[in-house]
Amino acid sequence: MYFFKSIFDDVRIAQCTFQKYSITKRLVIGSFFSCMAAVLQSFGGFLPGIGYLISPLATAPILICSMFSFPIGAMAYLLTNALLFILQPSELLVFPFTTGLLGIGAGAAFLFFKKRLSIIAASGTALTLGIMILLYLFHFPVLGPVASDSFSINTAGSIFIFAFFYSLLWVEIGLFFFKKISAIIPS
Secondary structure, eight states: OGGGOBOHHHHHHHHHHHHTSOHHHHHHHHHHHHHHHHHHHHHHHHSTTTHHHHGGGGHHHHHHHHHHOHHHHHHHHHHHHHHHHHHOGGGTTHIIIIIHHHHHHHHHHHHHOOBHHHHHHHHHHHHHHHHHIIIIISOOOTTGGGSOSSOOHHHHHHHHHHHHHHHHHHHHHHHHHHHHHHHHSOO
16 A cells, blocks of 8 residues: 555665765755755745745755654754744744654654554644644644644644644655755766
8 A cells, every 4th residue: 555655765875875964965965955945934924925835834944854864864953943933933933843843853754663554643743733832832822723722632632633734745745855856976
């Protein structure tokens, strides 16, 4: 079945190739992905309306960078947070707990799991936890008027179902772009 198909080998080959690069080249690639993520996330504040459709794309650079190397992906995640502090501080609560957390969570899942379903479930769980921390701990209305800031099992279940399908979408997008980018990388 499609969800139980192993995708570990494709990612592992590209990770081994990426590890052959010098540390300077890996840091530059991670910094480039971090800058892309910061600019994409900032669109929500720079262009209200259409920018909110562009800002979720900030997941892609963090996800792809984490798929190549989790330590470099974690560095890109932290660097993106620092850049957002300078560029668009209003996005600083949203990125670390939603967009960026999904990217780094899916990247970690690619490191630990082999099957597509377990990768999607792990990244969906990370996104669910991030949304619930924003919603219930910080009382930040990340979902707008759809969910109140008082805990509800129905709301938590709905958030997990949404996060699972959203993670499915991002894992497939990440794999598509990862294959395209890893084809460009010389061995």
